[in-house]
Amino acid sequence: MHHVEIWVEDLATDGAAWDWLLARLGYRLGDDWGRGRAWELGSLYVVVESGPDVLAGGHTRRRPGINHLAFHAGSCTDVDAMVAEAPAHGWSLLFAEAHPHAGGPDHHAAYLESPGGFEVELVAR
Template identity: 40%
Template sequence: MAGQIHHIEFYVSNLVRTINFWEWFLLELGYTRYQKWDKGISWKLDDAYIVFVQAEDRFLDVSYHRCRVGLNHLAFYAKSRHHVDEITNLLLEKGITILYSDKHPFAGGEKHYAVYFEDPDRMKVELVAP
């Protein structure tokens, strides 16, 4: 297990909005709810987990942007191209904008079948077919 990701933790501007956005997606990918407390929540898949924590009010004056120094995006494997298409349809039903829609599903290149979108704090998320 040396070198594998143990967990990833994000501070978010609105925990309720974040849970509403991420929960359905992570459950769709096979994650299960792992921990929940007043200021945070996590979901786990195998031995790794993703944590979202409510940022303190005093830190909300600077918003996140994926093109600044720091994390650009998270990319997850889908089960198949069909799974990418299913998730894309769910995103659209939920009113979530597909990034690079003019090139979808090949925005990452002709051999890279994926959907790109943003979470409520504008972090880019990618779902890639194997």
């Protein structure tokens, strides 16, 4: 994959949540043009952007399209630490009743939802 571009309604709120997550996962801020930011990890980059072309109405992960993005997130301990930190940065834990094995008994991961309704999966190695 070359890059992923995520459009958000409110860069101040949702952008801050993505900034924390991507920095925590080891991405570095590569570019910031006011209405968006590009976070880089090797040759892959993730853009979080808002602007006049973004339609109002919010993101709904259950509609057709991308349901979630999954990231390598280090060890089980690393994933658990991110889950503990996530609420302070706007992220909510999904599937809490089955955490950390919501993906199955041999799959240690966290499923988080951003303030704008985007889901990410943080997968432990």
